[in-house]
Amino acid sequence: MAPPDKRRSSTSRRAQYGLFTGYVLAALGVLLGALLLAISLWRPSTFSGPRGAAQTMVAPATAPTTAVRTESQSVLETLAGFWRAGSQNAALRKEMELARIRLAEAASVKQENARLKRLLGLAQADTGAAITTTQFIGSTASSARRFGYIAAGTGQGVRAGMPVRSARGVVGRVMETGRSSSRVLLLSDTQSVLPVRLAREDVVAFAEGRGDGFLRIRLINLGINPVRKGDLFVTSGTGGYFAPGMAVAVATEITSDGALARMVSDPAATDYVAVMPLWQTELVRVAETPVEQAVTE
Structure with missing residues (x-):
């Protein structure tokens, strides 16, 4: 049997040359890449032109992709x-x-x-002046007369004729008293008459109740009517019952002899009141029976 031929064929040499060439090219590529990397690190602006040209070339292809991604x-x-x-x-x-x-x-x-x-x-x-500060229990709503009720009576020093006021102004005056409660004649009652004056001027008048929550202001001196809508009327102190300066009503409509006015202290919106002593006792003769008779007539 003949020994095998140990010589390499031409095909094997061609493969060796190809492999050697690949190694050489890879080494050259590595060297070229290292050289380009060194140049880019040393002078970054060197390849700005080629990069710009490459970017310009690929821009048309990347634009649709970018639009799709954005949408x-x-x-x-x-x-x-x-x-x-x-x-x-x-x-x-x-x-x-x-x-x-x-x-x-x-x-x-x-x-x-x-x-x-x-x-x-x-x-x-009212500290040192008020007889007592008490709860306003309620008032008549459907009756032609206008009365209110408070939770204080003779046991708290309340007497007939004493003024009753709220934090806003005058409510009325005590008409009848019991041991722990009292009845109040409200300003809006038809039998209520209160001397008042115009707050901004020295114009005196009487405030008469109409039974509907409003007051009729009648001037004492007739002539040119100085009252204007929105004017405030306060107590004048005449008669000795109420101290001067307490708010009473605000004019809402001008008449020939005065005005129609709305009460400042609405009994329906009043929860607590103060019972005041008489302003000038010597001018007032307080007697419960005459008061009751005058109211019931």
Whole structure:
């Protein structure tokens, strides 16, 4: 048997040459890459021109891809916004409802503070002068007469004829007294007549009740009517019952002999009142029986 031929064929040499050539090219590529890297690090602006040209060449191809990506992102964001809108709207509605509740509570607290401040001011203004500060129980609503009721009587020093006022102004005067309650003749009663004057001028008049919550202001000196809408009338002190300067009514309509006025202290909105002593006792003859007779006539 003949020994095998150990000589390499031409095909094997061609493969060796190809492999050697590949190594050489790879080495040259590595050297070239290292050289370019060194140049780019040493002078970065060297390859700005080729980079710009390459970017210009690939820009038309990348523009549609960028537009598609941008539109897809916009669509996804829109879908996500619609997905979140329901829960966000529900949360906002809940927050608004809670805010309205808190706002109503704050308004209620503010109103209550204002009421308490008025009561405190009433008590402080009348310290040492008021007979008592008590609750205004209620008033007649359907009767032709206008009476009010307070939770204080002779046991608290209340006597017939004494003025009754609220934090806003005059309410009326005591007509009848019991041990722990009293009946008050309101300013709006048809039998009520109160001397008043114009707050801004020394113009005197009488405030007569009409039975409907309004007062008729009749000037004593007739002539040119100086009263204007919105004018405030206060007690004049004449007669000795009421101290001067207490608010009574505000003019709402001008008449030939005075005005029609709205009471400053509405009994329906009054919760506490102060019973005041007579302004000038020597000018007033207080007797419960004559007062009752005058009212019932």
